[in-house]
Amino acid sequence: MEKKQLIMDKAVELFAKQGFEATSIQQITDHCGISKGAFYLSFKSKDALIVALIDHFMIQFTENIDYEVKSTKNVNDLLYNFYYAVFHSFHEHSDFAKILMKEMMQSFDEELFLKFHDYNGMMEKVISSMVERLYEDQIEQTKYDLMYCIKGLMKTYSELFIFYELPLDLDLLARSLSEKTMILAENMTIPFISNEMRESFNHPLNEKPSQEQILDILEQNIAEMEASIEKESLVLLKQQLLEPxxxxxxxxxxxxxxxxxxxxxWAAYLLRNHFKLEH
Structure with a gap:
């Protein structure tokens, strides 16, 4: 296991038991069996580690759902696959999701709130593309309200097993929320969120990244990885970005x-959107 990943995995274990504030770098390094010097080679500070963990969680969460939505060919399976992917991802990362939701209002600075703002904007784009595929122009007046209802269902039902530790039947949950969403879509008649209101929402970090920014991310990943099929693939994708x-x-x-x-x-997510590929 790479040292950076080891630190992240072990830190999550401690954060889950003690919280962010109560966990020191010394405790993290002791839990990892490494020196503080080794920690600082990977992360400049505990705050930098927390930011990396948030990025790690949110990137995997967003990318998994975006991939599922884009790779689903049968529109009749779209809602089910979306909700299944959402709650499967939550379940896979439930320890970090739990401490994140409990402590985000206490521990995070402006940079972290902007990050959440960014990821929230990306998730809205995924939901928007799904709603447009499902209903095209059938619910033009209420589509933004439906989007926010879907986000509300995601948040509310995730709390059931994050905070109350209820048993999670992913199949039943995905079918139940799909049914609720279809009922809402078919019966909503009074819109609240207008197109003008929607356009006024500001996602400052959610602009399409430039080719240079994507190249920087690829080069960083290539430099950090050992020889592997993934590294070879990254090199070829970098070449494709430069000269298709x-x-x-x-x-x-x-x-x-x-x-x-x-x-x-993250690289896969950016490249898939940059190349505009169909699965």
Whole structure:
């Protein structure tokens, strides 16, 4: 296991028991069996570690759902697959999701709130694309209200097993929320969120990244990774970004090689959207 990933995994264990504020760098290094010097080679501070953990969690969460929505061919399966992916991701990272939701109002500075603002904007784009595929122009007046109802269902039902530790039947939950969403979509008649209101919402960090920014992320990932199929795929994707020569199926194959690696999910998400590929 890479040292950076080891520190992140062990820190989550301590944060889950003690919270962010009560956990010291010394405790983290002791739990990892490393020196403080080794910690500072990976992270400049505990705050930097917390930011990295949030990025790690939110990138995997957003990318998994975006991938599921875009790869679902049958529109009749779209809502079910969306909700299943949402709650499967929450369940996979339940320890960190739990401490994140409990302590976010106490521990985070402006930078972290902006990050959440950014990820919230990306999730809204995923939901928006799903709603448009499902209903096209059938619910033009109420589509933004439906989007926020979907976000509300995600948040409220995630709290049931994050805070109350209820048993999670993913299949039943995904079917139940799909039914509720369809009922809302078919019966809502009074919109609250207008197009003008929606356009006034500001997502300052949610602008499309430039090719140079994506290249910087790829180069950082390539430099940090040991020789592997994922690293080779990243190198080829970097070349494709600079000088497109590969066919879409080959690019899709390279993206599949990297998307399950925890440090490549952000790159996979950005590249998939940059190349505008269909699954």
């Amino acid at each position: 020569t590969l066919s879409p199926p080959l690019v899709n194959g390279l993206l599949e090689n990297i998307r399950k690696h925890p440090h490549c999910k």
